[in-house]
Amino acid sequence: MIEARTLPRLFAGATNRPLSLEAHEEMFRPAGNVASLLDELDASGLVGRGGAAFPTTRKVQLLRNQRGHKYVVVNGMEGEPAAHKDNRLLSTNPHLVLDGAEMLATMIGASRIAICVARDNPTVVHHVEQAIHERARRNLRGPGIDLHTPPWRYVAGEESALVHWLDDNESLPQYRPDRPHILRIGRGPAMVDNAETCANVGLIGRYGAQWFRALGTHDHPGSVVVSVTGAVTRPNVLEVNLGTPISSLLASAGADPAPQAVLLGGYGGAWLRGDQINTPYCNEALAPLSLSVGAGVAAVLPRQACGIIEAHRVVRWMAHESARQCGPCAFGLPALAEDLLAVVRGGRDGVAAIARLQDRCNVIEGRGACRHPDGVVRFVRSSIDVFAADIDNHLRGAPCAGARSSQRYLTVPALEHEEDLIWE
Numbered sequence: 429m430i431e432a433r434t435l436p437r438l439f440a441g442a443t444n445r446p447l448s449l450e451a452h453e454e455m456f457r458p459a460g461n462v463a464s465l466l467d468e469l470d471a472s473g474l475v476g477r478g479g480a481a482f483p484t485t486r487k488v489q490l491l492r493n494q495r496g497h498k499y500v501v502v503n504g505m506e507g508e509p510a511a512h513k514d515n516r517l518l519s520t521n522p523h524l525v526l527d528g529a530e531m532l533a534t535m536i537g538a539s540r541i542a543i544c545v546a547r548d549n550p551t552v553v554h555h556v557e558q559a560i561h562e563r564a565r566r567n568l569r570g571p572g573i574d575l576h577t578p579p580w581r582y583v584a585g586e587e588s589a590l591v592h593w594l595d596d597n598e599s600l601p602q603y604r605p606d607r608p609h610i611l612r613i614g615r616g617p618a619m620v621d622n623a624e625t626c627a628n629v630g631l632i633g634r635y636g637a638q639w640f641r642a643l644g645t646h647d648h649p650g651s652v653v654v655s656v657t658g659a660v661t662r663p664n665v666l667e668v669n670l671g672t673p674i675s676s677l678l679a680s681a682g683a684d685p686a687p688q689a690v691l692l693g694g695y696g697g698a699w700l701r702g703d704q705i706n707t708p709y710c711n712e713a714l715a716p717l718s719l720s721v722g723a724g725v726a727a728v729l730p731r732q733a734c735g736i737i738e739a740h741r742v743v744r745w746m747a748h749e750s751a752r753q754c755g756p757c758a759f760g761l762p763a764l765a766e767d768l769l770a771v772v773r774g775g776r777d778g779v780a781a782i783a784r785l786q787d788r789c790n791v792i793e794g795r796g797a798c799r800h801p802d803g804v805v806r807f808v809r810s811s812i813d814v815f816a817a818d819i820d821n822h823l824r825g826a827p828c829a830g831a832r833s834s835q836r837y838l839t840v841p842a843l844e845h846e847e848d849l850i851w852e
């Protein structure tokens with residue numbers, strides 16, 4: 429049996445092939461008492477691993493009180509280009525994710541589970557299909573499981589966009605002024621949880637809350653999966669104890685021990701300065717720095733990189749990825765990208781642009797139907813703050829060598845075939 433105080437937990441038994449149902453049952457103890465599931469989940473303190481860190485029990489309570497034909501939706505879309513954690517989990521331990529989804533379905537009284545994986549990722553789609561077939565061959569009673577494969581894009585993984593897709597094939601976020609809000613497929617209430625959250629429920633349902641809490645911190649218990657990318661020699665998806673110093677998780681991916689900055693949480697996240705990398709990786713330690721674990725990304729920027737050029741690339745791509753159904757996204761995000769470009773080019777236009785950026789951020793924040801523009805604003809503000817020295821250099825026409833190099837560190841898929849900006 430896997431141990432409470434050691435890792436891996438979520439990746440126990442994982443190889444480069446998915447664990448078969450048989451191997452999965454040998455690796456993990458059978459699920460515990462269904463009647464005590466909700467109490468154990470509550471005592472575990474599990475919060476969602478998709479980015480928002482919403483307490484999973486509160487979601488369950490909200491859905492338990494709803495009537496109708498309910499759904500559990502497993503979000504395996506992995507919209508963040510720098511994140512690979514849900515894909516890795518679904519490709520190694522898919523049955524742990526499906527077990528957790530079934531437990532959630534039991535708790536809220538759902539009769540169907542919809543698992544969503546981007547169609548652009550055929551290997552993961554295939555692994556999940558196989559896992560569903562293995563379970564179907566057992567003829568077990570329980571909720572039916574359907575695989576859905578929406579097209580990949582950044583906002584397609586936003587929970588209301590996912591439900592919108594399941595409801596009428598449109599990957600557009602829905603306007604939700606009063607969050608938390610019950611999402612619906614047809615008239616049926618739907619509970620959306622990402623794959624890592626479901627896998628954690630699968631563990632808590634077997635080993636209980638006390639076991640779960642043997643790792644992590646009081647307010648942020650358990651283990652967490654993080655994709656370490658950027659300037660590292662071994663880009664990796666790691667399962668770590670929440671509260672581990674960030675420096676040690678960077679070291680295990682072969683990062684420079686003295687980076688310029690580390691982007692945490694994904695492209696809607698914020699930068700940790702290079703001199704803060706001994707901060708524990710958990711929300712309670714990161715919150716005073718206005719940071720969070722978010723979508724489980726740590727992207728390393730080395731000292732020789734130009735932070736403001738990297739920021740411009742990300743914002744240009746995030747503007748491109750919006751659903752363009754609200755003003756802040758349709759007009760605000762391209763304007764942020766334009767201003768960042770002016771800063772990169774420097775001179776008088778750059779000075780005017782840097783003054784405008786803060787005002788634009790204030791106008792955009794909180795005005796979108798979903799949180800996509802708020803994430804971009806957070807990223808822009810953090811970039812202006814952390815890369816102040818780079819900005820000064822660009823404005824006075826003397827950027828560092830990183831701006832003159834074509835080497836980039838953050839993955840920005842849509843831009844890979846477009847001309848990148850090199851300061852001249």
Ligand code: SF4
Pocket residue numbers: 583600601602750751752753754755756757758795796797798799800801
């Ligand atoms: S804020 Fe942007 S991404 Fe969100 S719904 Fe509006 S247009 Fe779409």
